[in-house]
Amino acid sequence: MDKNGIVLMQRYELGRLLGKGTFAKVYHARSLKTGENVAIKVIDKQKVAKVGLIDQIKREISVMRLVRHPNVVFLHEVMASKTKIYFVMEYVKGGELFDKVSKGKLKEDIARKYFQQLIGAIDYCHSRGVYHRDLKPENLLLDENGDLKISDFGLSALRESRKQDGLLHTTCGTPAYVAPEVICKKGYDGDKADVWSCGVVLYVLLAGFLPFHQKNLVEMYRKIKNGEFRCPNWFPPEVKKLLSRILDPNPNSRIKIEKIMENSWFQKGFKKIETPKSPDSNQIESLISDVQAAFALQPMCYNAFDLISSLSQGFDLSGLFEKEERSESMFTTKKEAREIVSKFEEIATSSERFDLKKSNVGVKMEDRREGRKGQLAIDVEIFEVTKSFHMVEFKKSKGDTMEYKEFCDGELKPSLKDIVWKWQGNNNSNNEKLV
Amino acid sequence: MLAFVKCFSLKRTKHPPGYEDPQVLASETPFTVNEIEALHNLFKKLSTSIIDDGLIHKEEFLLALFRNSSMQNLFADRVFYMFDRKRNGVIEFGEFVRSLSIFHPHTPEHEKSSFMFKLYDLHGTGFIERHELKKMVGALLGETDLELSEESIDAIVEQTMVEVDTNKDGKIDEEEWKELVAKNPSILKNMTLPYLKEVTLAFPSFVLDSEVDD
Numbered sequence: 194m195d196k197n198g199i200v201l202m203q204r205y206e207l208g209r210l211l212g213k214g215t216f217a218k219v220y221h222a223r224s225l226k227t228g229e230n231v232a233i234k235v236i237d238k239q240k241v242a243k244v245g246l247i248d249q250i251k252r253e254i255s256v257m258r259l260v261r262h263p264n265v266v267f268l269h270e271v272m273a274s275k276t277k278i279y280f281v282m283e284y285v286k287g288g289e290l291f292d293k294v295s296k297g298k299l300k301e302d303i304a305r306k307y308f309q310q311l312i313g314a315i316d317y318c319h320s321r322g323v324y325h326r327d328l329k330p331e332n333l334l335l336d337e338n339g340d341l342k343i344s345d346f347g348l349s350a351l352r353e354s355r356k357q358d359g360l361l362h363t364t365c366g367t368p369a370y371v372a373p374e375v376i377c378k379k380g381y382d383g384d385k386a387d388v389w390s391c392g393v394v395l396y397v398l399l400a401g402f403l404p405f406h407q408k409n410l411v412e413m414y415r416k417i418k419n420g421e422f423r424c425p426n427w428f429p430p431e432v433k434k435l436l437s438r439i440l441d442p443n444p445n446s447r448i449k450i451e452k453i454m455e456n457s458w459f460q461k462g463f464k465k466i467e468t469p470k471s472p473d474s475n476q477i478e479s480l481i482s483d484v485q486a487a488f489a490l491q492p493m494c495y496n497a498f499d500l501i502s503s504l505s506q507g508f509d510l511s512g513l514f515e516k517e518e519r520s521e522s523m524f525t526t527k528k529e530a531r532e533i534v535s536k537f538e539e540i541a542t543s544s545e546r547f548d549l550k551k552s553n554v555g556v557k558m559e560d561r562r563e564g565r566k567g568q569l570a571i572d573v574e575i576f577e578v579t580k581s582f583h584m585v586e587f588k589k590s591k592g593d594t595m596e597y598k599e600f601c602d603g604e605l606k607p608s609l610k611d612i613v614w615k616w617q618g619n620n621n622s623n624n625e626k627l628v
Numbered sequence: 629m630l631a632f633v634k635c636f637s638l639k640r641t642k643h644p645p646g647y648e649d650p651q652v653l654a655s656e657t658p659f660t661v662n663e664i665e666a667l668h669n670l671f672k673k674l675s676t677s678i679i680d681d682g683l684i685h686k687e688e689f690l691l692a693l694f695r696n697s698s699m700q701n702l703f704a705d706r707v708f709y710m711f712d713r714k715r716n717g718v719i720e721f722g723e724f725v726r727s728l729s730i731f732h733p734h735t736p737e738h739e740k741s742s743f744m745f746k747l748y749d750l751h752g753t754g755f756i757e758r759h760e761l762k763k764m765v766g767a768l769l770g771e772t773d774l775e776l777s778e779e780s781i782d783a784i785v786e787q788t789m790v791e792v793d794t795n796k797d798g799k800i801d802e803e804e805w806k807e808l809v810a811k812n813p814s815i816l817k818n819m820t821l822p823y824l825k826e827v828t829l830a831f832p833s834f835v836l837d838s839e840v841d842d
Binding site for chain 2: 202204238247250251254255257258268270271272273274275276277278494496497498499500501502503504505506507508509510511512513514525578579582614615617
């Protein structure tokens with residue numbers, strides 16, 4: 194049925210059908226407000242309810258909220274009517290990665306680039322407890338810049354194969370990409386199963402055909418369970434070795450994702466994801482901070498109203514919402530501003546990891562290492578209430594939230610112990626932990 | 629026949645007093661119908677936590693904010709009072725949505741500013757008076773376990789009055805308040821809840837019982 198021109202919930206104009214399956218249809222659509230292109234997955238509630246998947250869908254929506262990565266298709270919002278559920282997702286233009294492969298195997302460098310993006314995104318999602326569990330060709334898309342986008346992350350309840358063309362696309366029930374422990378229906382770990390699937394993807398990119406493919410399903414199962422596959426002679430030796438470690442039928446001895454990322458073939462030309470920022474603005478920023486540092490630190494003054502809106506938990510309604518822990522922290526201190534700054538200096542130096550830049554309102558800590566989403570950077574602002582009563586607030590300005598949390602809880606907060614008067618905010622557990 | 633079915637379905641979904649149609653609420657607030665349905669899930673959770681009557685009582689509100697229903701907190705009391713527009717001691721669903729809408733990221737700043745002024749105007753005189761300000765600073769320091777000397781508290785209050793009370797009549801009127809907010813918008817930061825923009829993702833249960841027509 195043609196839905197062209199239909200306006201959904203007074204907000205999105207539906208365009209052409211992009212794909213369809215048992216439970217869902219995916220349409221191209223455009224936001225009436227912003228003009229932004231999106232893909233909308235329309236799910237038939239009744240069909241989903243019949244097979245008892247509603248609860249799982251709800252759980253997965255909550256999980257999807259945690260994932261923001263340039264190589265993962267972003268879920269903008271969820272809407273619903275009496276009979277339908279709508280997932281409004283980022284629209285990815287370039288089609289499926291495997292349409293490319295079906296025209297022939299990829300060059301080593303290109304294959305490596307996609308594999309690096311795949312592994313980077315999977316590692317990011319795993320660090321947030323999100324597993325794909327069913328990585329396969331139809332979920333690997335390309336955007337207009339030729340970068341990989343993984344779709345349907347965390348929506349495993351709704352997965353189904355869209356195409357059934359045999360060779361690269363999985364036919365229904367053909368577990369060409371599925372780890373042996375999943376086939377065996379033993380309990381399995383999502384992370385290990387995802388690693389296996391990434392191995393199959395890498396093989397297909399370089400070979401142009403599947404590692405485990407047999408007309409006879411029983412024979413195919415047997416080969417998967419035994420990890421029986423052969424690499425074509427054009428595979429570089431490092432790849433052959435890496436694949437034998439990934440396509441290890443024993444999930445416990447299978448290579449871990451961190452180890453894949455340390456592999457020398459993988460490492461070649463590997464760029465960690467950086468938050469987009471032009472070098473110019475960086476230079477200007479450091480220039481400004483140099484100029485500012487030439488002047489003495491002058492903390493901003495805090496009046497009674499600033500104090501109330503920063504500190505009062507009774508006036509912080511975010512407490513009503515089930516929320517992730519905030520990536521900002523605050524403490525009050527009786528130390529003077531220059532003592533506070535020198536404490537942060539001391540922490541940055543002794544960590545042997547951070548560079549410290551001073552500004553006139555506080556300091557900025559910058560990680561020398563590349564993290565999951567580029568360098569970690571922490572802004573520290575100091576506010577004066579009275580001469581001997583300051584408020585210090587720090588928050589992540591760049592980098593990965595989990596890495597930030599690890600550093601804060603593991604190193605930063607414990608090291609600040611001797612200048613902190615009281616930790617502030619809802620996070621009362623911090624106080625207990627640090628006292 | 630259709631009328632009969634309608635009548636029947638109305639009976640089936642019996643709502644507690646104060647419930648309002650999401651369509652109506654959506655037309656008066658920045659929320660979509662779906663977002664109001666999602667907020668209803670949050671409301672149901674909050675309003676049944678102690679007394680299962682579909683109304684948020686003070687104790688339930690405190691329980692949600694502090695995980696402690698007998699917490700004494702001036703600011704939470706004031707927020708509750710502001711939400712309870714009918715002044716009948718409970719927050720009904722309509723009041724909940726309309727009040728939360730002021731905290732929506734898209735709500736104009738002057739509405740947020742005016743809400744906050746009224747909240748700080750403890751006695752509803754149209755002014756934030758020096759003694760009210762001192763009471764609030766005291767309450768804040770008590771809440772956060774910060775022990776400051778009487779002189780330090782006075783110094784904070786004094787410094788604030790000097791900064792804000794520009795006509796020097798010893799109290800802050802709404803004009804002076806607006807100037808302060810214009811100069812220092814971060815004072816309003818509590819008045820914006822980014823969560824309200826992703827409330828459908830946070831409370832996805834609404835997808836089950838959405839009443840929106842296809």
